[in-house]
Amino acid sequence: MHICEKCCIFAQNFSISLRMRLKEEQYAPMWELSPIWATLTEEERVRVAEQVEIVRYEKNEIIHNDGDESQYVWMLLKGKVRIYKEGIGQRLQIIRLLKPYDIFGYRACTVNEPYNSSASAFEACMVYRLNREFFNELIRENGKFCYEVMLMMAKDLAFSEIQTVNLTQKHIRGRLAESLLLLLKNYGYEEDGQTLAMLLPREDLANMSNMTTSNAIRTLSQFAQEGIVGIDGRHVKILNEKALERISRLG
Amino acid sequence: MHICEKCCIFAQNFSISLRMRLKEEQYAPMWELSPIWATLTEEERVRVAEQVEIVRYEKNEIIHNDGDESQYVWMLLKGKVRIYKEGIGQRLQIIRLLKPYDIFGYRACTVNEPYNSSASAFEACMVYRLNREFFNELIRENGKFCYEVMLMMAKDLAFSEIQTVNLTQKHIRGRLAESLLLLLKNYGYEEDGQTLAMLLPREDLANMSNMTTSNAIRTLSQFAQEGIVGIDGRHVKILNEKALERISRLG
DNA sequence: ATAAATTTATGTTTTTTAGCATATTTTCAC
DNA sequence: GTGAAAATATGCTAAAAAACATAAATTTAT
Numbered sequence: 001m002h003i004c005e006k007c008c009i010f011a012q013n014f015s016i017s018l019r020m021r022l023k024e025e026q027y028a029p030m031w032e033l034s035p036i037w038a039t040l041t042e043e044e045r046v047r048v049a050e051q052v053e054i055v056r057y058e059k060n061e062i063i064h065n066d067g068d069e070s071q072y073v074w075m076l077l078k079g080k081v082r083i084y085k086e087g088i089g090q091r092l093q094i095i096r097l098l099k100p101y102d103i104f105g106y107r108a109c110t111v112n113e114p115y116n117s118s119a120s121a122f123e124a125c126m127v128y129r130l131n132r133e134f135f136n137e138l139i140r141e142n143g144k145f146c147y148e149v150m151l152m153m154a155k156d157l158a159f160s161e162i163q164t165v166n167l168t169q170k171h172i173r174g175r176l177a178e179s180l181l182l183l184l185k186n187y188g189y190e191e192d193g194q195t196l197a198m199l200l201p202r203e204d205l206a207n208m209s210n211m212t213t214s215n216a217i218r219t220l221s222q223f224a225q226e227g228i229v230g231i232d233g234r235h236v237k238i239l240n241e242k243a244l245e246r247i248s249r250l251g
Numbered sequence: 252m253h254i255c256e257k258c259c260i261f262a263q264n265f266s267i268s269l270r271m272r273l274k275e276e277q278y279a280p281m282w283e284l285s286p287i288w289a290t291l292t293e294e295e296r297v298r299v300a301e302q303v304e305i306v307r308y309e310k311n312e313i314i315h316n317d318g319d320e321s322q323y324v325w326m327l328l329k330g331k332v333r334i335y336k337e338g339i340g341q342r343l344q345i346i347r348l349l350k351p352y353d354i355f356g357y358r359a360c361t362v363n364e365p366y367n368s369s370a371s372a373f374e375a376c377m378v379y380r381l382n383r384e385f386f387n388e389l390i391r392e393n394g395k396f397c398y399e400v401m402l403m404m405a406k407d408l409a410f411s412e413i414q415t416v417n418l419t420q421k422h423i424r425g426r427l428a429e430s431l432l433l434l435l436k437n438y439g440y441e442e443d444g445q446t447l448a449m450l451l452p453r454e455d456l457a458n459m460s461n462m463t464t465s466n467a468i469r470t471l472s473q474f475a476q477e478g479i480v481g482i483d484g485r486h487v488k489i490l491n492e493k494a495l496e497r498i499s500r501l502g
Numbered sequence: 503a504t505a506a507a508t509t510t511a512t513g514t515t516t517t518t519t520a521g522c523a524t525a526t527t528t529t530c531a532c
Numbered sequence: 533g534t535g536a537a538a539a540t541a542t543g544c545t546a547a548a549a550a551a552c553a554t555a556a557a558t559t560t561a562t
Contacts, residue, residue: 085412085413085415085416087416087417087419087420087421087502088420088421088425088501088502089502091420093415093416093419093420095412095415107405107408107409110401110402110405111402111405111406111409113409116409116412116413117412139398139401140394140398142394143391143393143394143397146394146397146398146401147390147391147397149401150361150390150397150400150401150404151361151362153401153404153405153408154358154361154362154404155362156408157358157404157407157408157411158358158362158364158367160408160411160412160415161336161346161367161368161411162336162367163415164336164344164346164411164414164415164418165336165338165344166338167415167418167419168338168344168418168419168461169338169339169342169344169461170338170339171548171549172548172549174339201509201510202509202510203509210419210420211549211550212549212550212551213509213510214510214511214512214550214551214552215549215550217509217510217511217512218511218512221510221511221512233509233510233557233558234509250339251338251339251340422518422519423518423519452539452540453539453540454539462519462520463519463520463521464539464540465520465521465522465540465541465542466519466520468539468540468541468542469541469542472540472541472542484527484528484539484540485528485539
C-alpha cells in the first residue's frame with residue numbers, strides 16, 4: 001500500500017477525526033494507549049484509523065460468547081470487563097479481569113477459531129474494536145506487531161497456568177485471599193488508599209475464586225471478623241495486606 | 252549474515268553432519284519434524300544446524316525447574332515429558348504432556364523470564380536443544396517463524412484455560428475421565444487398538460487430575476468395575492470411550 | 503416512596519474429597 | 533532369585549466445601 005501525502009495528512013489529523021466520530025467522549029489513538037499498537041507504521045496507523053470502531057457496552061452486556069465465531073479484537077478504553085468460561089451446571093469461572101487499555105478477543109482471532117471464553121461488561125464500557133481479518137493482516141505484515149502480540153500471549157499463558165494451580169490446590173481462604181490481591185493488583189485502591197477500586201458483587205468474587213457464592217460471602221465475613229478486611233456493602237477495604245498474602249501463600 | 256557457497260553445501264549436507272554428531276541414534280532435522288521450524292530460511296537452517304544440540308535425559312530426570320533462569324528451548328524427539336507446577340505442600344499439578352516433536356520451554360524464552368513450570372522425563376528421552384538467545388534472534392528476524400511461535404502459544408493458552416475449568420469444576424470421576432481421554436488423544440492406542448500407549452503411574456494420573464493418588468487408584472478401580480476401563484498393572488485399556496466422554500462432560 | 507427483586511448474611515445438612523492405616527502386589531537392585 | 537522398596541488396592545475417618553434453608557439488608561423499578 002502506498003503512502004501518499006493525503007494519507008500522511010490524514011494520519012496526522014487522526015485523533016481529531018476520531019473525536020469527530022465519537023461525539024460525547026474523547027480517546028487517544030490506540031498507539032498512544034498501549035505499546036503493542038505503537039509498533040505500527042504510519043501507513044498502518046492510517047488504515048487502523050479507517051477501520052477502528054468505538055463501541056459502548058452497557059452494564060452486564062455480553063461482548064462475546066464462548067463458541068462464537070471470532071470477529072473482533074477489542075481494546076478496553078473505559079470500564080471493567082470480565083473474561084469467563086461456563087463449566088459444569090452453568091457455573092462460571094472468571095478467567096481474567098480487564099482494565100482500560102487491555103486487549104481481548106485477540107487469541108481466537110490469531111488462530112481464526114471461535115472465542116474460547118465469554119466477555120461481559122462489569123459496568124458501562126467503551127472499547128475500540130477492530131476486525132479480525134484486518135488484525136491478522138497487521139500481524140502478518142508487521143513482524144514487530146506480531147512479536148508484541150506474542151509477548152502479550154506469553155503473559156496471558158503464564159497467568160493462566162499459575163491460576164490453574166491456585167484454583168485447584170488452595171483452600172477456600174487461600175483462593176479468596178488470592179482473588180482479593182488480584183483485584184488490588186489490577187485495579188488498585190480508591191483515593192483513601194485502602195478501599196479496593198472495584199465494586200464487585202460477591203457472586204463475581206465467588207466466580208473468580210472457584211467457590212459458591214455463599215462461601216465467598218461467608219469467608220469474606222470471616223476475614224472481616226479477623227480484621228483482615230473491612231466490609232461496607234460492596235466496598236471492601238484491605239486492612240492487612242500482609243495477612244492476605246500469607247493466607248494466599250499457605251493455601 | 253551472508254550465504255556463501257560453503258554454507259549452502261553445509262546446509263544441503265546438514266542431516267548427514269547432524270547424524271555424525273549423534274553416534275547411536277539418528278533424527279531428521281527440526282524443519283522436517285515440525286511446521287514451526289519449516290518457516291526458517293536456508294541461511295537460518297545453517298545456523299540452527301550449528302547451534303542445535305542433541306541431549307539425552309534419563310527416566311525421571313528433571314529437564315528444567317520452575318523458577319530456573321530460562322536458557323534453552325527444547326524439541327522432544329523421543330520419549331514422553333511432563334510439564335508440571337508445584338503448588339501447596341509439594342503437591343504437583345501436571346499442566347501438559349509432551350510427545351515427540353512437541354516444543355517446550357519456549358514461553359519463558361520469548362519473554363526472557365525464568366521458567367514458570369518444571370519439566371521432567373517420564374522415560375528416557377532424546378531432545379533437540381537450542382539456546383534462548385539464538386531462539387529469540389530467530390523470532391526477531393523471521394516474522395513467519397514468530398507467527399508460528401505465536402500460533403503455538405495460542406494453542407497452549409486455549410488448552411490451559413480449558414484445563415482450569417475442567418480441573419476446578421468437574422468432580423473426581425469427571426476429572427479422571429478427562430485425563431484418560433487426554434492421554435488417549437495425546438499418545439493413542441497400542442497395536443491392539445484399546446490399550447493406552449502410555450504406562451502412567453497412578454501418582455501421575457492423580458497429578459494430572461487434581462486429586463490424591465489414593466483417589467486416582469480408587470476411581471480407576473471403580474471405572475474397571477463398571478467395565479469402562481480394563482486394568483492390567485499400568486496398562487489401561489479403554490473399553491468404553493463413549494462412557495468416559497459422558498462422565499467427563501457431566502463433571 | 504414503596505413494593506418487588508436481588509444480594510448479603512448465617513446456620514444446618516449432605517456430599518465430596520483428603521488423610522490415614524494397612525495389606526497386597528509389583529518393581530527394582532543386588 | 534531374593535529381599536527391600538515402591539506402587540497399588542481398599543477400608544475407615546476427618547476435613548472441606550457444596551447444597552439447602554431462611555432471614556435481613558440493599559438495590560431497583562415504578
